[in-house]
Amino acid sequence: MATDLHRPVKETLAPDPRSAASAGAPEAAVRVAGLTRAFDGRPVIDDLDLTLRAGEFTALLGRSGCGKSTLLRVLAGLDREISGTVLVPRRRAVAFQAPRLMPWKRVWRNVLLGLPGKPERAVAEGALAEVGLAERAGAWPKTLSGGEAQRASLARALVREPDLLLLDEPFGALDALTRIKAQQLVAELWQRRGCAVLLVTHDVDEALLLADRALVMREGRIAYDTPVALDRPRGVGSPGFADLRARLLTELGVEGGGGVEGKGRAHGGPGAPADEKPSVAAGPSGPGPAKAPDESSAHPRHGDAS
Amino acid sequence: MTISHAPPPPGLSVAPEKSSAPSRTPPDLQAVVPASVRRSRLRSAPRWVRRAVGPLLLLALWQVFSATGVLHPDVLASPGTIARAGADLVADGTLPAAMGVSLQRVVVGLLLGGVVGTALALVSGLSRLGEDLVDATVQMLRTVPWVGLIPLFIIWLGIGEAPKVALIALGVAFHLYLNVYAGIRGVDAQLIEAGESLGLGRWGLVRHVVLPGALPGAMTGLRYSLATAWLALVFGESINADAGIGFLMNQAREFFRTDVIVVCLVVYAFLGLTADVIVRILERLLLQWRPTFTGQ
Numbered sequence: 025m026a027t028d029l030h031r032p033v034k035e036t037l038a039p040d041p042r043s044a045a046s047a048g049a050p051e052a053a054v055r056v057a058g059l060t061r062a063f064d065g066r067p068v069i070d071d072l073d074l075t076l077r078a079g080e081f082t083a084l085l086g087r088s089g090c091g092k093s094t095l096l097r098v099l100a101g102l103d104r105e106i107s108g109t110v111l112v113p114r115r116r117a118v119a120f121q122a123p124r125l126m127p128w129k130r131v132w133r134n135v136l137l138g139l140p141g142k143p144e145r146a147v148a149e150g151a152l153a154e155v156g157l158a159e160r161a162g163a164w165p166k167t168l169s170g171g172e173a174q175r176a177s178l179a180r181a182l183v184r185e186p187d188l189l190l191l192d193e194p195f196g197a198l199d200a201l202t203r204i205k206a207q208q209l210v211a212e213l214w215q216r217r218g219c220a221v222l223l224v225t226h227d228v229d230e231a232l233l234l235a236d237r238a239l240v241m242r243e244g245r246i247a248y249d250t251p252v253a254l255d256r257p258r259g260v261g262s263p264g265f266a267d268l269r270a271r272l273l274t275e276l277g278v279e280g281g282g283g284v285e286g287k288g289r290a291h292g293g294p295g296a297p298a299d300e301k302p303s304v305a306a307g308p309s310g311p312g313p314a315k316a317p318d319e320s321s322a323h324p325r326h327g328d329a330s
Numbered sequence: 331m332t333i334s335h336a337p338p339p340p341g342l343s344v345a346p347e348k349s350s351a352p353s354r355t356p357p358d359l360q361a362v363v364p365a366s367v368r369r370s371r372l373r374s375a376p377r378w379v380r381r382a383v384g385p386l387l388l389l390a391l392w393q394v395f396s397a398t399g400v401l402h403p404d405v406l407a408s409p410g411t412i413a414r415a416g417a418d419l420v421a422d423g424t425l426p427a428a429m430g431v432s433l434q435r436v437v438v439g440l441l442l443g444g445v446v447g448t449a450l451a452l453v454s455g456l457s458r459l460g461e462d463l464v465d466a467t468v469q470m471l472r473t474v475p476w477v478g479l480i481p482l483f484i485i486w487l488g489i490g491e492a493p494k495v496a497l498i499a500l501g502v503a504f505h506l507y508l509n510v511y512a513g514i515r516g517v518d519a520q521l522i523e524a525g526e527s528l529g530l531g532r533w534g535l536v537r538h539v540v541l542p543g544a545l546p547g548a549m550t551g552l553r554y555s556l557a558t559a560w561l562a563l564v565f566g567e568s569i570n571a572d573a574g575i576g577f578l579m580n581q582a583r584e585f586f587r588t589d590v591i592v593v594c595l596v597v598y599a600f601l602g603l604t605a606d607v608i609v610r611i612l613e614r615l616l617l618q619w620r621p622t623f624t625g626q
């Protein structure tokens with residue numbers, strides 16, 4: 025496997041996400057059905073179904089303790105105390121919130137750790153160059169800054185050529201400026217590699233800047249599922265951004281979340297559900313709320329709040 | 331910011347300098363002196379010079395007390411006498427021979443105890459089953475003061491080299507066991523999980539994550555066990571030795587030769603110090619990934 029690390033990414037894996045979605049049934053990168061994970065009899069993931077398409081960038085949002093990190097650990101194969109069906113690509117990689125580099129291995133050895141065979145240092149340097157860290161290949165992890173360590177951790181994930189990249193709040197511990205750069209880097213890497221990405225985060229803006237699709241997890245299942253059909257490159261000022269942001273914040277239980285910005289406020293009136301739909305409906309697969317039965321009753325309450 | 335100010339009453343003009351300026355004394359300024367200026371001559375001296383000052387002062391004080399008669403030679407010989415006795419012992423070959431014998435005991439005991447202690451720690455650190463079988467037993471035996479086993483060792487092993495080496499090995503094994511075991515169990519679970527997510531198997535995890543992670547603990551254990559080894563050597567040699575530094579000391583005691591006793595103590599200390607230096611070098615080589623606070 026070490027030899028094919030730098031071959032060009034296959035065409036089928038590097039599609040324009042939207043064209044892939046419209047091309048009918050793209051192959052699934054993750055298929056989860058009836059997944060349940062309980063801690064001491066208390067289900068954290070409760071009969072969850074989820075399909076991630078190959079090459080798709082999905083953001084998984086949720087309040088702390090909603091089970092989103094547990095789901096990521098299950099998909100990573102780190103948590104096997106589960107019931108249900110979980111199909112994940114054989115080649116998958118994780119980047120955690122903390123970089124989790126082995127402090128006793130130089131950066132390039134960290135990148136190569138766990139790869140089969142005896143890959144050359146050049147392989148690691150290639151991956152490190154991709155994240156702009158080539159010159160620190162020989163450094164000890166403890167001498168890296170937070171942003172550098174996180175990039176090294178990304179390189180370690182990417183060198184595995186994953187079909188599924190799992191990101192567990194990878195920007196959470198970074199300062200605001202470093203975070204922006206790291207987000208841009210991840211967007212770039214994803215566009216180049218075309219692997220499926222699942223980004224677990226509690227930052228709605230981050231999700232909307234990066235993802236094709238946003239999921240909200242609540243009470244152990246996917247409570248809300250919406251495409252993010254914004255043109256790239258995106259900014260917080262992109263058309264439709266504020267609406268989607270307000271909608272997601274509402275789904276996350278933050279009342280009047282969109283009210284900080286003028287745009288969000290415009291849609292925050294009593295007629296909110298009706299106003300929100302157009303922005304969501306701009307996506308390729310029709311109106312956003314995929315699992316709506318219990319949602320419609322909740323809307324008026326959210327509308328009142330702002 | 332108009333919130334915090336009440337509007338002035340109409341017709342009253344407020345003179346701003348009247349309210350704040352007179353009561354305000356200029357702040358007392360203090361110069362921040364660069365560290366290089368403040369450093370005294372002693373602080374700018376090389377580190378080893380600074381470290382040598384204390385012991386040298388103590389030695390000088392001792393010599394003064396001996397020379398003025400405050401310290402009687404039968405209580406404690408003067409540094410000068412001790413140096414002469416040391417030189418004599420080296421010249422006639424007694425001391426090098428005794429050192430050789432003692433050193434051999436320590437090395438053999440250290441190797442034996444080290445292998446046993448580390449092996450047990452690996453067994454109980456790396457597997458649940460091993461932990462259940464080994465740890466409870468070792469923890470139970472650990473509560474027995476190992477020095478108290480000397481009489482038993484003499485009965486079992488006679489009065490030759492065996493009981494002395496066994497005593498050293500025992501002290502070393504316990505220390506290494508405890509620290510290596512704690513080191514293994516103290517390895518960050520997040521790193522182990524990261525290793526798993528990178529596709530490392532059980533052996534890969536042990537080799538790339540667990541053992542390197544346990545190394546700092548193992549080095550601490552090595553330091554402790556070296557200290558214990560010298561202690562065990564002193565105990566072991568104080569009974570029924572016919573060679574070695576302890577034997578030399580016992581002989582000196584019979585003739586009230588405090589100078590020879592001190593020479594032997596100095597030799598013990600010197601050997602202990604050498605061992606410590608070796609561990610330091612080992613640490614610097616093996617733990618260079620660990621940034622350490624060096625003080626100012």
